[in-house]
Amino acid sequence: MKTKLLNAGLILSSLFAYLEWGQTNSMFLIQGEIEVISKLFSDPTSVLHPFTLIPLFGQVLLLVTLFQKQPSKVLSLLGLGCIAILLLLIFAIGLMVLHVKIIASTLPFLIVGYLTLRHHLKKAPL
DSSP states (O other): OHHHHHHHHHHHHHHTOEEEETTTEEEEHHHHHHHHHHHHHHOGGGGOOHHHHHHHHHHHHHHHHHTSSSOOHHHHHHHHHHHHHHHHHHHHHHHHHTOHHHHHHHHHHHHHHHHHHHHHHTSOOO
16 A cells, blocks of 8 residues: 555656746646647657656556556556656756756655655565
8 A cells, every 4th residue: 555655646746846948938747748648649749759758658657556456566666767767857957057946846756756765675676
């Protein structure tokens, strides 16, 4: 049950990462994902980029673990890794420009990710 709660926390906390670029452009990751998913069916070539598809794939993997009777450790860690690629990049950018909103929006994911790693690494090996 703890694994499912951690995986749900990873999904939810990743959706609220804050992105800002230029003077007037900003969005939460969930808004960008809705846009990507809608374009995936209408114009798939416009969203074919590793930084859009890999985190989305990670969220799908974590979503699958929520419906498993015994959540897979491999899928959980793989999903975490896929999403972490983007969220760590966003966090690093926030640190470079010292943007508090960006840093604060990624911290919940980083904390839940750390707790998930600790949970899985203290269990039996793969």
